[in-house]
Amino acid sequence: MRQDINNWFISPxxxxxxxxxxxxxxIIAQLIDNSSNRSQEELVPLLREDFSFINELEEPHDLxxxxxxxxxxYDNSMNASSVGYIGQMDSIPNIGAIVGDLITASINNNMLANEMSPFLTWLEQELIQVFCRWFGFDKRAGGVMTSGGTLANIQALLVARNIKLNSKDGNVYNSSKQPVFFASEHCHSSILKAGMFLGIGTENVIKVKTDNRGKISIDCLRSDIDRSLQEGKMPFAIVSTFGTTNSGSLDEVDEIQSICNQYHLWHHIDAVYGGAMTLSENQKHICPSFEHADSVSFNPQKWMFVSKTCSILIFKNNKQFQNSFRIAAPYTSETNAINLGEFGIQGSRHTSVLKLWLSVYLIGKKSFGKIIDLNMKxxxxxxxxxxxxxxLELYTKPELNILLFRPKKRVGQSEKEYKKSLSDFQNYLYHKYIYISLIPWKNEMWLKCIFLNPYFDDNELKKLKEIIEAYFE
Structure with a gap:
């Protein structure tokens, strides 16, 4: 048995x-070979193979x-490393993140409690302070890391509810009025899920109409708030989005902040995607004053090329956040040390801080900014x-690196024929090793491309243009 154990573990x-x-x-040689030969591989495999081997689990198997x-x-996984994969917010992971995930698995620390992850607990708090500074916050700010932007957004709104409704125990039934909060009609699905988590229901997440650019209409937002007050409801928060998933739209965050100040509402900014603009000295001028918001969510797993999952949730007032959300873990030692599991939705969770730190240490903030500049160019x-x-026609000039376009509808072409032609165009690109997603937007179908891969340079753009031009010849 000892020999078998030595085949399965690293002996201490x-x-x-x-x-x-x-x-x-x-294992590493195969990984590198696979990752280095992805440009001419399928982008989104159709899973045509026999996968019955996944049930061969009774006996051990060799290398x-x-x-x-x-x-x-490998052959049947989504090919986000390819320069032609430009249809979603997924991209090639940097090697620092890959190494970080490997080391994290090998040391297997638990971010639940300080005694289970002493250095990594300290590192997470230190690195969050770095991001607080990059987003303009002062020393009072802090936060937690979460497994993805969905949990970050949900936790931000849970904290908003606890503070604004004075209900740390989360019991909204003690409220004399119906709590509601507001978000864009094009907000991320996690915002609606938050309505369920908060116990107020998705119907009390008021979806505010947007203008033709996909931004929250400020006039509609004011009207929706006033209407809710007239109906005897209790508004407690507004969610603004700095980079919507479908179109990359940027809400007028600073104007929304003024409304939050006027109505004494919590302001959460979903900057999961667009927050990366603060890393670039040439692009950060479009960023709002993040530091005035009560909370901000940001995903390094997107525009910082960190392997999934990796998300940061920042609070302007860290002590207020901790006091409103902490649930002590009775199975950990009673010390003054910070136990991160007491301040997050998750208890035990994957250690994402090491791969984030290695990514930033390897690449550096300035170089991330240069990659973002390239993407924007x-x-x-x-x-x-x-x-x-x-x-071709463009929906609107993009503010980020997300662009909606499509072939124009031909004269006399029916709507059914036009939708098929869009699908045909998408398939044509796919067979040229270019994946662009076809999405519904403002009751119409548009092609979405996201120039995120750092290897997508001027030469790759020239190829894409030539491929598109050839389609119409």
Whole structure:
């Protein structure tokens, strides 16, 4: 049995160092080979193979069998590393993040409590302070890391409810009036899920109409708040979005902040995507005054190329956040140390701070800014191409690196024929190893592309233009 155990674990006594070294060498070699040869692979595989092997779980398997199965998994996974994968907010992970995930798995610390992750607990708090400064907050700010933007947004609104409704125990039934909060009609789905988590229901998440650019209408927001007050309801928060998922629209965050101040409402900014603009000295001028908001969510797993999942939730007043949300863990030692599991929705959770720190340490804030600048330059160039092409139309000039466009509808073409032609155009690009998503937006269908991959440069843009031009010849 001892030998079998040495085939499955890294011996803390160094008994199987040679075997483990060979094992990981083979695994890493396959990983690098796969990642280095993805440009001409399927972008979104159709899962045509036989996957019955996943049920072969009764007996152990050796390295050769594992490598064979991993090859199948690689071949049937979404190919976000390809420069042609420009249809979603997923991209190639940086090598610091990959290493961080590997090390995190090997040390297997638990972010629930300080005694289970002493250094990483300290590192998370220190790194959050760095991001607080980058977003303009002062030393009173702080926060937590979460497993993705959905949990960050939900927790922000849970804290908003606890503070604004004075209900740390989360019992909204003690309220004499119906609590409601406001968000864009194009807000992320996590905001509606928050309505369920908060116990107020999705119907009490008031979805505010947007203008033709996809931004919250300030006039409609004021009207919705006033109407809710007239109806005897209790508004407690507004969610603004700095980079919507479908169109990359940027709400007028500073104006919304003024409304929050006027009505004494909590202001949460969903900057999960667009918050990365603060990393670039050339782009940060479009950023709002994040530091005036009560909370901000941001995902390094997107425009910082950190492997999933990795999200940060910042609170302007960290002590207020902690006092309103902390639930002590009775199974940890009673010390003055911070136990992060007491301040988050999750108790035990994956350690995402190490891969984030390694990413920033490897690349540096200035270089992240340069990559963002490149992405924005490519977006601007492609926008000009669409505007100049007689066969294409643009929804609106993009504010981020997300762009909606489509072939123009031909004279006499029915709506059904037009929708099919959009799908045909998408399929044509796909067979040229370019994935652009086809999405509903403002009751119409549009093609969405996101210039996120750092390898998508002027040469790749030239290829894309030529491929599109060839379609209309």
């Amino acid at each position: 006594n160094g008994e199987n160092t040679e075997y483990v070294t060979d094992f990981f060498s083979e 050769a069998q594992i490598l064979q199965k991993l090859s199948t998994i 490519i977006t601007k160039s492609f926008t000009a191409f669409v505007l100049q092409n007689e066969h």
